[in-house]
Amino acid sequence: MNAVRRGLGNGLVQAFLVVIGLIWLTPLAGLFLSSLRSAEDTAKGGWWTALAAPGQLSFDNYSALLKNAGIIQSFWNTVLISVPTTVLVVAVAALAGYAFAWLDFPAREPLFLLVVALLVVPVQIGLLPVAKLFGQLGLFGTIPGVVLFHVAYGLPFAVFLLRNYFAEMPKEMLEAARMDGGSEWRIFIRLVLPVGRPALASLAIFQFLWVWNDMLVALLFADSSSQPLTVELQSQIRQFGSNIDVLAPGAFLSLIVPVVVFFAFQRHFVQGVMAGSVK
Amino acid sequence: MTATTLAKEAGSAPVASAGRARRTRRRGRIIAVLFVLPALLLLGALVVYPVVFSVGRSFFDASGTRFVGGDNYTEMFRDPATLKAIRNTTIWVVVAPALLTGLGLILAVLVEKVRWATAFKLLLFMPMAVSFLAAGIIFRLAYDEDPDKGVLNAAVVSVHDAFAGTSSYPTARAREGQGLIHGADGSYRTGTGVSPGDSVTLGLVGVLPKDLPAGAGPAYAAAGRSAAPDEVRGVVYLDFTPGGGGRQGEVDRRESGLPEMKVEAVRDGRTVASTTTASDGSFRFPGLASGAYTVELPESNFAPPYQGVSWLGRTLVTPAIIGAYLWIWTGFAMVLIGAGLSTLPRDALEAARMDGANEWQIFRRITVPLLAPVLTVVFVTLVINVMKVFDLVYIIAPGPVQEDATVLATQMWLVSFGGGNNQGLGSALGVLLLLLVIPAMVFNVRRFRRSQR
Numbered sequence: 001m002n003a004v005r006r007g008l009g010n011g012l013v014q015a016f017l018v019v020i021g022l023i024w025l026t027p028l029a030g031l032f033l034s035s036l037r038s039a040e041d042t043a044k045g046g047w048w049t050a051l052a053a054p055g056q057l058s059f060d061n062y063s064a065l066l067k068n069a070g071i072i073q074s075f076w077n078t079v080l081i082s083v084p085t086t087v088l089v090v091a092v093a094a095l096a097g098y099a100f101a102w103l104d105f106p107a108r109e110p111l112f113l114l115v116v117a118l119l120v121v122p123v124q125i126g127l128l129p130v131a132k133l134f135g136q137l138g139l140f141g142t143i144p145g146v147v148l149f150h151v152a153y154g155l156p157f158a159v160f161l162l163r164n165y166f167a168e169m170p171k172e173m174l175e176a177a178r179m180d181g182g183s184e185w186r187i188f189i190r191l192v193l194p195v196g197r198p199a200l201a202s203l204a205i206f207q208f209l210w211v212w213n214d215m216l217v218a219l220l221f222a223d224s225s226s227q228p229l230t231v232e233l234q235s236q237i238r239q240f241g242s243n244i245d246v247l248a249p250g251a252f253l254s255l256i257v258p259v260v261v262f263f264a265f266q267r268h269f270v271q272g273v274m275a276g277s278v279k
Numbered sequence: 280m281t282a283t284t285l286a287k288e289a290g291s292a293p294v295a296s297a298g299r300a301r302r303t304r305r306r307g308r309i310i311a312v313l314f315v316l317p318a319l320l321l322l323g324a325l326v327v328y329p330v331v332f333s334v335g336r337s338f339f340d341a342s343g344t345r346f347v348g349g350d351n352y353t354e355m356f357r358d359p360a361t362l363k364a365i366r367n368t369t370i371w372v373v374v375a376p377a378l379l380t381g382l383g384l385i386l387a388v389l390v391e392k393v394r395w396a397t398a399f400k401l402l403l404f405m406p407m408a409v410s411f412l413a414a415g416i417i418f419r420l421a422y423d424e425d426p427d428k429g430v431l432n433a434a435v436v437s438v439h440d441a442f443a444g445t446s447s448y449p450t451a452r453a454r455e456g457q458g459l460i461h462g463a464d465g466s467y468r469t470g471t472g473v474s475p476g477d478s479v480t481l482g483l484v485g486v487l488p489k490d491l492p493a494g495a496g497p498a499y500a501a502a503g504r505s506a507a508p509d510e511v512r513g514v515v516y517l518d519f520t521p522g523g524g525g526r527q528g529e530v531d532r533r534e535s536g537l538p539e540m541k542v543e544a545v546r547d548g549r550t551v552a553s554t555t556t557a558s559d560g561s562f563r564f565p566g567l568a569s570g571a572y573t574v575e576l577p578e579s580n581f582a583p584p585y586q587g588v589s590w591l592g593r594t595l596v597t598p599a600i601i602g603a604y605l606w607i608w609t610g611f612a613m614v615l616i617g618a619g620l621s622t623l624p625r626d627a628l629e630a631a632r633m634d635g636a637n638e639w640q641i642f643r644r645i646t647v648p649l650l651a652p653v654l655t656v657v658f659v660t661l662v663i664n665v666m667k668v669f670d671l672v673y674i675i676a677p678g679p680v681q682e683d684a685t686v687l688a689t690q691m692w693l694v695s696f697g698g699g700n701n702q703g704l705g706s707a708l709g710v711l712l713l714l715l716v717i718p719a720m721v722f723n724v725r726r727f728r729r730s731q732r
Contacts, residue, residue, distance in 0.1 A: 152325035213410030
């Protein structure tokens with residue numbers, strides 16, 4: 001009797017979760033199917049009508065997208081922004097994280113508390129002053145400007161994460177390396193970075209996705225020649241509906257990279273997001 | 280640490296190495312400073328300095344030339360658009376984190392009971408990898424008001440129609456002066472008293488031949504049949520001959536019947552019989568007592584089709600965007616709470632089960648209290664993120680509804696850069712955002728200091 005009831009309860013749980021799963025999948029399926037239909041078909045009926053008429057589906061929108069100079073340019077801009085940002089954040093934060101964890105310098109504790117305090121500072125507060133500063137430096141509207149801004153606002157979390165990870169390293173290991181006469185630089189390269197690889201990977205993936213998906217920062221700091229995909233697509237959203245044959249495949253192009261990264265590095269990704277949630 | 284090691288070494292050869300130790304120590308410090316310098320410079324120039332600058336700038340007017348004291352801050356609570364933003368951000372903070380934490384908790388508990396838990400978690404977590412822009416486009420599509428385009432309204436309309444039924448002839452109407460009276464509620468009825476034994480023809484226009492239901496047949500034959508003494512017969516037809524040539528008010532040979540029309544026989548204001556027309560538009564009310572009747576086509580035949588919900592209209596736009604936000608963040612809440620769940624002591628749960636507690640009691644009395652710290656962390660994290668929500672609102676709210684959906688972050692953007700061009704007020708809004716996250720800042724610093732002891 002009890003087993004029957006438990007079986008029934010489990011059936012209900014399964015059904016409920018299947019429904020939730022379908023609800024989660026539907027909007028994404030809608031975007032993908034819409035990206036495969038012509039604008040005329042989309043104007044006539046919803047994407048689900050294509051399920052009954054698979055003839056509507058083709059990759060024409062995507063081949064048109066590949067010939068769309070604006071989209072392609074902005075796609076490469078996205079790469080040129082997110083890859084250097086990721087490398088710089090990881091490098092600068094690894095150096096600082098190691099110093100905060102194991103090296104001795106004046107005001108080490110208060111400075112690190114400052115980093116912890118900066119964790120939650122909203123990006124918004126930096127927009128206006130940094131825009132002025134970059135205007136004077138000639139960085140406004142350029143990719144290096146966007147990168148620098150992202151690096152700065154990615155650093156508090158990155159330094160926090162890496163300092164905490166490095167601090168867990170056994171003290172004996174470092175002391176042994178110092179006894180052997182290794183310089184701090186050699187210890188950092190040969191010992192700290194390899195040991196810290198899991199944390200560095202999580203950080204890199206988190207940072208990459210964060211910057212890849214950013215729109216706000218680039219909306220202000222990039223101009224039309226340096227803008228990433230998100231801004232390019234955003235600028236077309238006013239005509240929503242009539243240009244769905246550009247927006248839908250464009251959005252799909254912009255999300256497929258992070259989703260592939262997500263599935264390829266699930267574990268690191270989840271850890272990175274979890275750790276980064278304090279932001 | 281370097282210092283202590285070196286001091287121990289120095290103990291063995293006190294005199295000669297004291298100076299060397301100090302030199303080494305100074306060199307170590309210089310190296311350490313070189314390690315942290317890039318980070319500190321970037322943080323100082325691009326994070327700390329802007330905070331100070333913004334605080335200062337918020338006390339100056341739009342052009343930045345005149346000191347106005349706290350005027351920008353009082354303006355914030357007077358300007359209707361900014362007030363709206365504050366109100367909407369409050370709605371976000373009150374609704375979204377609580378919903379997400381609750382949903383995440385329920386799903387985290389339930390998903391442990393199925394074998395495909397990992398796949399489910401991956402699916403729900405995946406939207407975290409998707410940009411707000413892409414999510415915005417996804418939900419602009421899903422929320423489209425036209426039920427033929429937006430999947431959500433398509434679902435709402437089909438559920439509505441399944442329960443309330445659809446009208447077949449929203450555009451149909453009767454010609455003036457052809458014997459049908461248009462009721463105030465949209466119905467049509469015969470004017471004169473109809474008695475058993477009578478046949479009536481009810482002619483309508485305004486239906487395009489292509490909109491006729493499949494299987495609609497000519498009404499001519501049915502119109503010719505005469506009624507038995509105790510029944511009323513009739514036909515509802517489209518008084519229009521394709522290609523022209525028909526006479527108005529008469530059933531011509533090629534004119535079509537209107538099937539599935541609801542017809543009622545009314546006597547003294549009470550409906551005594553009702554039926555639906557056949558494929559040739561014919562109907563009959565058999566077994567009527569003698570007397571005067573009215574034949575009526577109720578308004579449900581002509582009601583305009585149900586169009587669903589205006590998701591991105593003024594009233595629902597904020598809840599609709601919160602819905603999109605749930606799609607993105609539920610997986611996060613679920614996975615974080617799930618991680619907390621897996622650390623719960625199994626013995627406590629098993630003991631409760633042995634004592635005969637049911638699943639609900641275990642959930643309510645053991646799981647939730649033990650999870651309280653994790654739930655707090657999830658909740659606080661979500662509050663911080665919700666306060667800064669920008670992209671999703673900016674993308675999903677259509678142009679004319681932007682001002683109804685506006686939140687602090689979008690308002691700050693609009694005021695500073697998007698046409699408002701009031702950088703004084705914009706800075707004040709930025710400072711307000713910062714003030715709102717200061718409790719979280721204090722929380723983080725305290726938690727860190729405690730963990731160091």
